[in-house]
Amino acid sequence: MSVVTRSSFLAVAAALSVQVVLGQDIGQPGFTALYDKHIPYNQIPYQVDPDPNATRGPQAGYNICNSTTATQTSECQTMIFNAIDDFCLWSSPQPDQPISDTEAVEVAWCTSNKYGARTIPQGTLTGVQFLTTPDYIEMIAFINQTLINLPADDFGGELDPHGADLRGNPMGGLVYSTHFTNDSSLGQVSDWNEFIGGGQMCIKLCNPSSPNRANLCENRYDLIGLSFNCPNQAQDNVFETCDSDNQDPVGTYTTNGQVMTWSQPAVGPITTLPYSVRIPSSSNCQTLQSTDLYTSLLAVASPSASGSSGASATPTASGGAKTSGGSSGAASRTSSGGAAPTGASQGNAASVNGVSAFATVFGVLAAVAFLA
Numbered sequence: 589m590s591v592v593t594r595s596s597f598l599a600v601a602a603a604l605s606v607q608v609v610l611g612q613d614i615g616q617p618g619f620t621a622l623y624d625k626h627i628p629y630n631q632i633p634y635q636v637d638p639d640p641n642a643t644r645g646p647q648a649g650y651n652i653c654n655s656t657t658a659t660q661t662s663e664c665q666t667m668i669f670n671a672i673d674d675f676c677l678w679s680s681p682q683p684d685q686p687i688s689d690t691e692a693v694e695v696a697w698c699t700s701n702k703y704g705a706r707t708i709p710q711g712t713l714t715g716v717q718f719l720t721t722p723d724y725i726e727m728i729a730f731i732n733q734t735l736i737n738l739p740a741d742d743f744g745g746e747l748d749p750h751g752a753d754l755r756g757n758p759m760g761g762l763v764y765s766t767h768f769t770n771d772s773s774l775g776q777v778s779d780w781n782e783f784i785g786g787g788q789m790c791i792k793l794c795n796p797s798s799p800n801r802a803n804l805c806e807n808r809y810d811l812i813g814l815s816f817n818c819p820n821q822a823q824d825n826v827f828e829t830c831d832s833d834n835q836d837p838v839g840t841y842t843t844n845g846q847v848m849t850w851s852q853p854a855v856g857p858i859t860t861l862p863y864s865v866r867i868p869s870s871s872n873c874q875t876l877q878s879t880d881l882y883t884s885l886l887a888v889a890s891p892s893a894s895g896s897s898g899a900s901a902t903p904t905a906s907g908g909a910k911t912s913g914g915s916s917g918a919a920s921r922t923s924s925g926g927a928a929p930t931g932a933s934q935g936n937a938a939s940v941n942g943v944s945a946f947a948t949v950f951g952v953l954a955a956v957a958f959l960a
Contacts (some may be wrong), residue, residue: 605643606916613642620898622761629764629774632666637760643753647760648681653704660886664696664705667763668774669793672718672829673881674728676792678747678758680737686744687738687785694758696749697736700884709735710885713878713901717822719832719870723798724768724805726832728790728814728822744785746817749778761935768795776827779805783814790818803837809852812838812861819865828879830873836866 613619618639625636649663657664667676679692687694687799695931715730734740749756749763764774779794779801794801809817819835839850843861847903850862 594829598923606915612637613755621754622759623749623752623754623778625762625764626778627776629776632762635760636665636762642755642759644692644755644759645787647791648691649695649758651760651762653696655704657704658701658707660706662695662704664703665694665758666703666705666763667696668698668703668765669725669727669777669780669791670766672727672827672876673699673718675699675791676703677708677729677784677789678761678785679733683737684739685737686742688742688745691747691757692751692755692759693744694706694761695723699882700791707884707886708882710887712736712759713882715822715824716827716881717820718810718829719820720767720829720835721868723834724794724799725765726790726792726820727880728817728818730786730788730818730822730824731784733785733787733789736943738785742785744783744789746807746810747782747784748805748852750807763795767793775944781805781817783817786814788814790814790820792818800834801836803840804834806838809838812854816861816865819867820943821867821870827876827878829876832870833868835868841866856909857946895958 595821614621622637627633627636632651633682634650634652636651637645640646647665648786649665650657651664651666653664653666663681667678669675675697676693679697680687681693681695682690696703697708698705699708702709710777711731713729713733714732717728719728733742733744738744747757747761749761751759752759763777763780766774768777769775775796777793777796779796780792781792783789791807794805796958798804806817817838839852841848841850843863848863854860
């Protein structure tokens with residue numbers, strides 16, 4: 589199976605061609621980076637980024653999502669992420685769209701329709717591990733990605749609240765969780781990332797009160813993918829919650845007792861990595877049955893093509909409660925965002941050479957422009 593599709597290559601080439609001007613929005617009157625937009629859940633506007641003059645804009649979807657938008661054509665761009673049975677993920681709005689073509693316009697797919705987004709189809713989630721750590725919550729999942737509009741051979745990429753123009757990927761994408769609030773209300777989370785592709789995904793939300801949030805929810809290491817950004821012990825066909833230690837910040841490792849750092853190069857291919865990732869220890873794991881967790885998933889063979897459905901009412905202020913709390917540590921086959929799956933140690937894992945192959949083909953293009 590080819591790691592690099594023609595559409596992915598063309599998308600990266602196109603991204604490079606506009607890379608010089610993406611930053612032109614920054615510093616303009618009225619510009620505020622997505623990361624710096626702090627919006628209570630009950631004060632969400634229809635669109636967070638409606639600027640028609642934005643280089644990549646305006647925002648494709650909307651942020652007010654409720655019962656009027658709860659269809660399989662929803663363009664909701666507000667993600668809720670609470671627990672193993674109560675979460676949303678970002679994926680493409682139209683069938684057979686690779687992440688490299690749609691990072692700016694991704695929409696929310698959720699475990700139920702209560703958040704006004706699309707509902708994840710049955711059969712999408714084949715194994716899920718939900719981790720609770722001292723500084724973040726994280727979910728690693730094995731997926732049938734064709735059911736959420738990704739091509740079967742798309743090795744995907746990274747989504748985060750930054751991007752080269754600081755408008756986020758998706759543009760205007762907001763993330764909320766009940767996990768870090770004292771009263772189970774939905775609170776905004778500004779430090780997060782998602783890696784998806786190659787049949788697996790990872791979503792991580794860092795505690796807004798943690799001094800380590802920026803380091804643990806990094807967004808600069810997209811080319812080395814899920815296995816380095818979300819080191820885990822997840823297994824396909826297993827659904828569990830666990831408590832877990834924090835991972836090491838991406839690019840930080842210890843050798844001969846000395847703490848070292850490695851940074852993804854700004855240009856050139858990544859042919860080798862100087863360290864092996866440390867998988868955090870997990871505990872208090874509880875195995876669950878998917879049939880008990882996901883009773884609201886749609887019984888459909890595949891998602892319908894997406895259109896746009898408007899919303900004008902204000903969203904409800906209450907979110908889903910944390911039902912299956914806990915966390916989990918995981919790593920079986922781990923896919924590399926924007927690269928071939930990079931395995932930890934499991935039988936169905938691919939070699940880390942996938943990173944080298946991807947980076948060699950894309951070279952400077954990928955390092956500069958891919959999913960910044």
